[in-house]
Amino acid sequence: MLANLSLYLTVLAPTGLLAYTPQTAGDLVVVRAERLILTPGNELAPGVVLIEDGRIVGVGGDLATPEGARELSGKVACAGFIDPWSSLGLDPQSVRDNATNPAVRTADAVDPWHAPHLRLEALRGGVTSARVQAGISAPLGGIGVLLGLSEADSPILLEDACVSATLGVSRPRKVDIFDRISEVDRLVGLIEKGRAYRESQVEYNHEIEEWEKNVAEKEKELEEDFKKAKKKREKDLEKAEEKGSEFKEKRYREDKKPKRPKFDVVSEILARVAHGELTLVVEVHRSAELRRLLTNTADFDRLRLVIVGATEALDHVDALAERRIPTIVWPAPIGDVRRDEYSEHDLSLAGELERAGVLVLLGGGGGPHARELRMLAALAVSQGLDRDGALAAITTRPARAFDVAGRVGALKSGMDADVLVFDGDPLDTTSKLLYCLSKGEVVVE
């Protein structure tokens, strides 16, 4: 993979878009900002971030610059953005594939050679990682990946971040209400099947343990009694010979071995979903499907649901807020909205959901253009979303929803050094991105 980056750098270098400064291991970088946003709402003014070997090693109000460190300074610094709804960096055929199943690995669709300029554009927009998905509009997509957008040798932060599904999404034709409802039932049915599959496995494990114990005991017993049994058999044989009758072996019986549940590759994955080991991301827009989904999944107490799209989610804010279901909204300007299920789409959706107590995330709509994420967040702020909420919606919340909060989404010691330095507020679209650091490497300046 090392070759990949150098390849796309050689492609891009002549364009002057990227001034690449390779940072060898052990390199020190210090970021100084007048305002340092550690997490949205938790700021230092001024603040310093110390970076070594691609990781944040110190955050403080006033830290001295170690010798030999490169110093970067600007007005505001914050963590790199995460696009929780994207297909950037993937082989386009796998993204469009509607015949995927939950066991398909998006990791297999990650194509560093495909359109590297889109990844660079995303970095220039401050997006340093994204949740990407093969079969993004398929009824059942594959296992989603949390992808770093610049890392040369290991672009994948988390290989199994989630499983995705869509309900009532036009592909490409409209879906009628009965089909949509049956799609919900099918999905819930699969989760149910996954849960039952895991239960049958657990049950089998118990049964087989017991069976093996019994058999071992029995075998020991039989071995002890073998001499006796042999003598008896010889006697019986003689007797039978004397009488001239046929000799019959004694009939042996033992407990039947419990049967292993049949392996099913899809249920393997859905068992993990039903038990909350994998997040289930469902793109759903209309009120009817969303209601049915929320109602029918209510008794899966370990299921971790994420709602994507959520055009008519305002009808169900109570359930969404109460179950703390992360809801990814795409505050897309008109013109980007192509599909029927977006007809009720309103730019104020994110703000209204947030005010109703729903955990709002902002995403790029599933396309490869993650570069717009900051603009979309600003748009949502202009339509009523709280500023800190908007920043959290593209940093800490997606990190938590997809199990990478220990690595990205905030400025904290020990985390990956994905740092953005602006000459103004990050959500002011006119402020310039001075530096973008990914794993401690300055990838944009």
Place this chain on the structure above:
Amino acid sequence: MNSNMKTQRGIQRSRNTFFFAALIALGATLSAQTDGKIVVEAGRIITLAGEDIENGVIVIDNGRITAIGPAGEIEKPWDAPVVGGPAFTAFPGFIEAHTSSGMDRPNENFEVAPFLDIRDSIDPVSYYFEDCLRWGITTINVQQGAGCVIGARGMVVRPVGMTVEEMMVRPKYGLKISAIPKRGKSRSTQMQSLRYAFDDLRRYLEGLVEKERDERGQARREALFQGRDVEGEKNKGRAMGGTAWKVDGLEIIPRGAIDEKHEPLLDLVEGRYMIFFHCGSPIDVPHAIEIAETNGFLERTVLVLDEDCWKAADAIAKAGVPVILDGGLVDQRRDPLTGEERETFVPEVFEEKGITYAISSENWNDRSLWYQAALATGLGLSRDKALAAVTRTPAEILGLSDDVGTLEVGKFGNVCLFTGDPLSVTTWVDKVVIEGRPVYDRADDVRNRHLLEGVTPQGTAPPVADEGDEHDGDHEEEHQDEDEDHHEDKDEEHGEEHQDEEKEG
């Protein structure tokens, strides 16, 4: 329209007759010269194993070269027929490293079909094999195309023979795997199927072992209970070999009990097959290497690459696998940002990275190996390297170095006699000797003469276009069979007429 149809059919038939005439001619030369001695003389011998030999002689006995050198130093057996002469340049036959030509319908239906064999699909009377002789190709690795996940077993053949058995050089040679999405699949689902095939193999084998162990355990307990002596263990198999994952206890399963769908895959994991792994895009390369590595056949893997796979050259070099170029020699791409066209001469990249590569004719009829080698030379590859990429290197990659690739004592007597330098546009293949048998002579190549000189061979003339108005359209449709028969008679008549005319002329 009526007469048109007839003409077409007539031509079709005469083509067939003509074709069979040509084949019979080939067959006759074959059977006349089997396993005997033969001497090939040439003004120049390009051995590809050291210096060229001026005015040289090659002695072939029993299919293999027994002596090669300048005319004065080599003793020619008195009873051997002599082929060639001072006007010719002798050259080792070209080796087609990988092709999907020459097959009647290859499998494109089953995703995972290692139990199929190309042997059942090769069509000995395919025009392709006939053309191979004209192109000087003497060894061909026929493998299924990329429309599969795991495809059929391939075969190395020589382009002569009326049956697949006659053509066979190495049966069951290699297996085709494709990282390119089969129709209806995407890269991610293709990879899923590929991984699943090996997971499934492992589960299958584990299942077999478990079942056998259970049965043995129960039999033992039954014997103990009944007071019988425990019977000795039967069904001896062999422990699982290979360098990758293993299934414990496979030695209790006789190999014959493994079904034909899984057996070839087990052979694969145990490293007993050569793999031709098709890659259509650079991302397929790390995928292929990963699959090969985790399943223990990386050392036996050959990557078959499309032109833009050069971008993954570092990964290929690191894995140390040889490649066969199956796409163009030049990769043309437009830069998405600048719009600039960039051209990359693919062999040069592999040359720089020290990767072993063979050039194939990419399944094109107009890009045979001499064309490819000449083109590569024109694009900057040295002549030696370009020639090696279509002879010696494919022989190495295919593990056939002991038999083909150069003209040396001990190797197959596969010799092409060119009328001049093999890479010149004004030369052609005049004679071909395969394993000591003269199998092609341009003077006897009726179809070639037919095409180039317009000479119609005897008995193969197409019927005169207009056969008159004996049948109208309705009649023909109603009595199609009758009409067919009738037509055939007429063809024969016509052929005879033509012969007569020629004799008179």
